[in-house]
Amino acid sequence: MTVNQVSVFIENRQGRLGEVLHVLKENGVNILSISLADTTEYGLLRLIVNEPERARDVLLEAGFSSMLTEVIIIKVPHTPGALQNILALIAEKNVNIEYMYGLSASANDASIVMKTNELDLALEVLRAQSIGTMSNEELMEL
C-alpha cells in the first residue's frame, strides 16, 4: 500500500517555510510528519498530512509549486537491525531508495516514510516478508 505525500518546492528565503505552514493552518490541514531537504538555493518540503489532495490544492492556489508523490510507510519493529534487514531485501531487487524520514513511534514499532524508484517491486518485497505498510485510511486515523 502506498500513501500520498505532499511535495512542495520552496526557495531558501526567510519566512518561506512559515508561509507554507500558514496556508495549511488556515485551511485546517493537520501535519503528521515533515521533512525538509535543502540545497543552498532551494529546498523540497515533504509532508504527510491528513488530507493530501486538499493540502496540494490550497498550496497551488497560494502559488506554491506542489504535487502529490506516492510513498510507502513501513512499520519497523523495535529490534536492532530490523530496518537494515528490510533495506537489504529491497536492495537485492535493485530498487533504489530515494529518501526516507520518520513518521512516528509506537510501543511496538516505528513508522518510516520511504520513497523508492520502483514502488511496486518494493511493496512486493515487503509483502513477502509480512512487513506492514500503512494506507491512506490508517493515516487519517492517526
Added chain:
Amino acid sequence: MIWSKNETLERKELEALQTERLIATVERAYRLVAPYREKMDKAGISPSDIKSLADLSRLPLIKKQDLRDNYPFGLFAVPKERLVRIHASSGTTGKPTVVGYTAADMEIWSECVARIAAAGGASSDDIAQICFGYGMFTGALGLHYGLEKIGATIVPSSTGNSEKQIMYMKDFGTTLLVATPSYALRLAEVAGDMGLVPREDLSVRVALVGSELLTDAMREEMHKAWGEDILVTTNYGMSELMGPGVSGECLSHNGMHINEDFFIPEIIDPKTGEVLPEGEWGELVVTCLNKEALPLIRYRTGDITRLSYEKCSCGRTTCRMDNPAGRSDDMLKIRGVNVFPSQIEEIVLGVSGLGPHYEIIVEREGYSDKLTVRVELARATDSFRELEAIEREVRGKLRITLGLDAAVKLESPNTLQRFEGKAKRVRDMRKEDKK
C-alpha cells in the same frame, strides 16, 4: 491581404517615389527646422546636394537626444495650431520625447498601420481588442486608427483588469488581440485561472503583438497558451518615427516589411556611423518621408537589425527587416561579452519545466561581473535530480550561447513580477553600485 499597391511597386518605381519625397523632405526640414539647418550647415551640405537616394548617407544622423534637447516642439516643422495630436514617450530619465501630427500625418499613420495589420492577418470582419495602454503611448491609438481604417470592430479595452479583459473577449467574441507578447501570455494565464481554455472558450484567431520583442520561443509559447491555430505576427515602430506602422510581418513569418514609400531604412555601424551593406547586422536608421509635423531625417532608432531586399513569397516587394536582436542601449556588457536580453529569453523559453517569465540580474562581485538569471518553475516536482537538471540545462545553454557562466535561480510560480506594458526584465546593479 495586401492593402496598398505601394507595397508591390517595382524597385525602380519605388526608388523614384522615394527620391522625389526625400528631396522634398530635406528641403522642407532645412527651411523650417532650425536645428536641421544648423546640423546641415555644420556638415557643409545643402538641400541642393541631395539629388538621389545615394546622397542620403551624406546627411547628418539625428538621435533621441536631439529630440530631448529641443523639447518639446523644437524639431517641429509646423506651427502648433496645425497639430491635431501630440504623443510622448515615457522618459525614464529626463524629459520625455514629444511627437506631433498634422491631419495629413494622421492619414499616413492610419494607412501604414492598416497595411501592417492587413499583412499580419487582420480583416474587416475582426473584432479587435486593443490591450495596449491608451494615453501618451502611440501603440494603442496607432493600432486603433489602423484597424478602424480596415473596418474591424475596435474594443479599446487598454491594459489592466485582466479578468474583465477576458470577460470582454468571451462575451464580445474577440477575434483579434493587440498586446505585448508578455501581456498576451498573461491574459491566457488569467483565462486559465478563470476556468477557461483559451483555444476552446475564446475566439481569438489573430494576435498582433508588438512594442516588445517577439522571439521564436515566445511565439511558440503563444501557440501553447492560445492554441496551435492562432496566427501570431509582430510589427515594428516607435513614436519618434510615427508609432506602430513602420514595418510588419506578413504571413510568411520571414521578417517585417517596411513601408518604404514612407520610411527609408539604412543600417549603420553603431560605433562609426558608417552605412553597412545589405544583410549585415547593425543599427537601424530611418528617414521619414512626407511627414509634416516632425520630419525626421536619418533617425538612429537604437535597434539592432538587418535588411533584406529579396522578394518575399507574400508578393510584397518592400524591404524586410529582421526582428531586432536588441537595442544598442539595452546591450549589456558582462565580463566583456555583448549580451542582449533577448538571447537569454530565447534560452529560458526553450527549457521545458520553466515558465516564460524571467529576470536578469547583473552584479559586481569583486572585480568581476556576476550574471544571475531568475526563472519560474512551471511544473511541480519531488525530485532534486529534476531541479538540478533544469538548472544545468539553463546554465549550459547560457554558456554555449553567451560564453558566460551564470547562476540560475529557480523560483516558485508567480514569484517574478508581471508586466502589462513593456517588461523590465533586467536589473543591472552595477550602475547602482557606481552611484
